[in-house]
Amino acid sequence: MSEVVRRKIYSAILIVGVFVAWELACRLFHISDLILPRPTQVIATLIEYAPGIAPHAYQTLYTTIVGFAFGVVIGLSLGVLIGSSRLAFDTAYPLLVGISSIPKVAVVPIFVLWFGAGTVPAILTAMIICIFPIVVNVATGIATVEPELEDVMRSMKATKFDILWNVGLPRSMPYFFASLKVAITLAFVGSVIAETVASNRGIGNMMIIASSSFNVPLVFAGLAILSFLGVSLYVIFSLIERRVTGWAMRKAG
Incomplete structure (x- = not known):
């Protein structure tokens, strides 16, 4: 049995063990459903209310994906700008830190005043909450490119854009995909x-x-x-990450 398969088996056993312990604890200590329902009750509720839950789940998935998509575009653009320009870093980064420090629940009423209650405030909240980790990671990836690589490119008469396109962006891809896995959970x-x-x-x-x-x-x-939903999207981005940045990953021993 390979090491990868063994790790996956151990992980599955741990997850199942947590839910079994949860079920047994609720039964042994007679914990009320109003405090902590049993996993079997949760599953039964999912089955019972599935027709009514489905539209709500679709709505949340839709607003999350749309807000996340906008956040990726804005975050990637700002990350490239901040990472490749010291002036942009000194001026824009403090502003981003200040905005990200604002509790997002505090801006929802503002979005409601501007756009009304409904889908738009949810999309905008999902967008702003996932921008900052993308900006930070992309900017870090670009700003920490090895000077030796830049020197080699300059020796070949490469422009600043050539260095960014051929070295900076590929170098930042592991950081970018790491931020995507964090940002998608924050978007939810x-x-x-x-x-x-x-x-x-x-x-x-x-x-x-x-x-x-x-x-x-x-x-x-x-x-x-x-x-x-969060785990599913996390796994999807992990698979894409392995395809795109497999060169940067440590091989399993």
């Missing part, structure tokens, strides 16, 4: 935050309604869906 956070405040659809809105009626298993069902 942004969407759900906006849905709990200013939307009548989405997993966040569903969880608020379920909690107000003390339907805790449905709340945990919403959490399970968010977890599944």
Whole structure:
């Protein structure tokens, strides 16, 4: 049995073990459903409410993907600009840090005032919450290119754009994909935050309604869906990362 297969088996055993321990603890200590529903209850709730949950899950996935896409475009552009220009780094980076320090739930009411309640505030919240990690990672990847590589390019009469295109951007790809895996999970956070405040659809809105009626298993069902969607997109970007930046990854021993 290879080391990779062995690690995957151990990982699966650990995950299953956590849910089994959760189920047993709820049964042995007679924990109320209002405090912590059992995993089997959550699964039963998912099956029971599946037709009603599906539109909410689709809405959250849609707003997250759209907001994430805008965030990637803006974050990548700013990251390239900041990483390749010292002036841009000194002027724009402090501004980005200040904006990223603002709690995103505080800007949702502003988006509602500007665009009304609904899908747009959720998209914008997902977008702004995932820009900063992309900018930081891309800028770091470009700014930390080895001076020797730049010297070699200059010796071949390469322009600054040639160095950026042929060395800086490829060098920043591992950083970029690492930021994508972080940003996609943050984008879900942004969407759900906006849905709990200013939307009548989405997993966040569903969880608020379920909690107000003390339907805790449905709340945990919403959490399970968010977890599944987040992990699925994380795995997709991990696979793309292996295809694009496999040269930068340590080979499994």
